[in-house]
Amino acid sequence: MTKNKIVSADEAATLLRDGDTLANAGFVGNGTPDELLAALERRFLATSAPRDLTLVFAAGQGDGKERGLNRLGHEGLLRRVIGGHWGLVPKLSRLALHDKIEAYNLPQGCISQLYREIAGKRPGVFSKVGLSTFVDPRQSGGKINPRTVEDLVELITLNGEEWLHYKSFPIHVAFLRGTTADPEGNITMERESLVLDGLSMAMAAKNSGGIVIVQVERVAASGTLHPRQVQIPGILVDCVVVAAPQNHMQTYATAYSPAFASELRVPPDAVVSMPLDARKVIARRAAFELSVGSVVNLGIGMPEGVASVAHEERVLELVTLTTEPGVIGGIPASGLDFGAAVNTQALIQQHQQFDFYDGGGLDVAFLGMAQCDRQGNVNVSRFNGRLAGAGGFINISQNARKVVFLGTFTSDGLEVAVGNGVLRILREGRHKKLLEHVEQVTFSGPYGAKRGQQVLYVTERCVLRLTDDGLLLTEIAPGVDLEDDILAHMAFRPLLPPEGPALMDERIFQAEPLALRAEFLHLSMEERIHYDDKRGTLFLNFAGMQVRSRRDVEVVRQSVERRCRTIGRRVDVIVNYDTFEMPEDVADDYARMVRYLMDRYYNTVSRYTTSVFLRMKLGDALTRRGVAPHIFETRDEASQFLEAEQKAPR
Structure with missing residues (x-):
């Protein structure tokens, strides 16, 4: 007999019990089940139940304000949070930083892969990802505050090599999202921007004896869904909730784009060129590290500019851009659309993308840089009192063949003038970013050097390279003084070439295009x-x-x-x-x-x-x-x- 699994959001929220472990899907605002999260928040505010939940999420799921996992930022609702990226969930971050909850920051890819291991009742993820970073138990083991004492990550030796073991645990409830459901609970995702980890999360909860609840935007008649479009089969789904449109936007910035759903391809001129400022200078210099045929990852924020420059220079079709939630090819979106992409070649599950990344599939990765020190360590996860979280940064930076870190030389108030082939510093930023020691090691310079990685650090005024002996200052911008504009604003003195740093290419600081395509191909x-x-x-x-x-x-x-x-x-x-x-x-x-x-x-x-x-x-x-x-x-x-x-x- 056919079972109708369609229920209201409030009915679904009553299924959670005190102490449950809840795994929530989503990437930024892509695929985040806001209807379910809103219902859970309503129940807690009305009844003070459920209490002491453990929340697990791979990528950050929020808008930096009220939506997404920010809905769960209430004392008593959560006892423990295990997350990959915390930057868009300030309400949870405050609970963690004020010692109100147990809190962990683990690599996004390892959490994503952990769902698959839990589903198979295996002991966890065994990976080198995180060695020599803050996730390594010899540092903090990913623990965020003093209240957090249990070790979820342990160091082991296997065949004479060091590995990290990310331990499995049961998942009692999974909040997931799709596009269309039938009464039996079969789920398709044709209008979603990403596939993410819905299938493995559903299997993890089901095989833990738990409950799977999926938010959709519409219901189809039984037997009408094409089996090849079903991403989560009904045998894994307990409840289906039809969401209100405002709680089922395609991303937090876009209600619905057919281009994000691969229904159409956008014309090339749809990508807007960047103004010539510090951000574009950095993206332009970084673009010189692209090569024909390379497979590339672009991080959120500053690295997004590399795609814009590559498009402007007509070399975008000569490389393959990817992003960690599963996008291969095309042009990644930015801001609260980040994670979605247009003109994609393929879309795979998030844990599959991280398998590819962890195995060395990336030729080059362009990532952000909040702090850097003399050893080449980089911090993007916790700085200046802010808990941003690592996200996929550790997986990506540790395993790409070449890594290019992008960031302004100083922050908070920096003003520059760019033009006529030179750079002028009009006002210096208030915070130094090149420090004697970073506050937290998200990328280990010594570990990268030991493994022979090619690592660059690109700013608007200089470029540094990682060597076995630390950072070597290789290039400076035309118009910049080495002593006054660079060394005076560093907490350490970098290595210098015997002949002195070379000048950055003057084309970077001119309004005209760089003519990279001719350089690449002709x-x-x-x-x-x-x-x-x-x-x-x-x-x-x-x-x-x-x-x-x-x-x-x-x-x-x-x-x-x-x-x-x-x-x-x-x-x-x-x-x-x-x-x-x-x-x-x-x-x-x-x-x-x-x-x-x-x-x-x-x-x-x-x-x-x-x-x-x-x-x-x-x-x-x-x-x-x-x-x-x-x-x-x-x-x-x-x-x-x-x-x-x-x-x-x-």
Whole structure:
């Protein structure tokens, strides 16, 4: 017999009991079940029940004021809160900072993955994410205040390596959200901007013996929902609540956008260009760290500007932007729309995105920077009396191959003038951001350096790089004085190159576009060839290059041979083949040319490209010519191979 699971929000709220653990879905204002949260708040204010709940959430779910989880910010309603990002839930933050509740800040990705582990009745998440940060039990274990004493994270050793164990616990109630339900409780999400963790959260609650309550905007007749559109099957759902429109906006900034639901694609001119100010200067310099074919993550806030600059420079289609709730491709939205995106290529579940991130899938991540210190540690989670929380920052920053931290050099009142190729500081910010020690370690510089990460720190007036010995000041803006405008406003003295810092590219400080697309795709052969005399290594940047004919092959041969003859001795070579294009009928000619250069000028060659197809095609062509391909996925892997070969006896 068909069971009708449709109930009112107030009826659903009565199902929570004192001491329950409530897991709530959402990302900022995307997919947050406000109808359910409002009903729970009403019940508590009217009856003082339920009490002493444990609240669990992965991403921050609020508008920074009243909506979302701010509705639960009442003393007595909550006993414990376990959250990933706290910046948009000030009412909960106040309870935590004033020691009114037990409170934890854990990495967003680890909480997201924990739902899946709880669903499978496994002991928890085992991850390296969080090592050497404030989540590490050797620091605070993610505890926010003195009232919080139980260890939810423990350090373990497995196969001789350190890992963090994020412990499982039962979930008694899950508040979720979808678009359409049928009376049996099957849930689709066709008008939602994100999928998030609805399925794994429902499984976690159900397999814990708990209750699953889903908020939707409409109900369909039994048997009419397409099974491939059902994101949460009815066997996992206990109650369905139809929300009022004001409590079911697509995001907290947008009632409904068909572009966020992938019903249509927006025209390219829909993205607004940024004014030329400090924020755009930072985004422009950061955009130089993009490369053709790279997979990118953009954090909230300052890093959002990189997408705007990339669009303005017409290089957005040459990279793949992603965001942590599951967006792949397209253009991420900003502000209270953050998490949604337009023109996306794919949308996956949040924990799947973090699996990809944690495994090293990101080529480069652009993230914010509230504080930084001489060791390269970065703090974005707790500073100046504010509890922002880490969100997905730890997962992303710790595992991306390259990390670019973005932020103004000082904060609170900074004013600059930008134009004519120079930067002038009109008024300095009241707070220094480059400190002797950060208040909390959200990214560990020493841990990143130990693992060989490429790490940059980009501000409007200078750029620093992480080294084994700390921060190296590599670039300064034209018009800026090193001593008066930079060193005088740092709590430590950074390392300096022997020849002094280089000037940042003057184009960054001019009104005209940077012409990055031409740089990315139309480099001359001379610009694609770089020789490092100290390492005896020739770098060939063939990224984005198109070799269409035998004539193109001959141009490559002549250019490389000309440079090798100038060097006058055999060299080791690294070749970047990302988004390199070569038709099948040219492959043998190209391989023959490579064989020629190797016989005469090369010692050892390593190559890299993220394209599996190109690795196979080029590898086969070279192998047929008796050339060992040595083609890797990343530059780091190619460099490591070359270094090993250089150390080996020859």
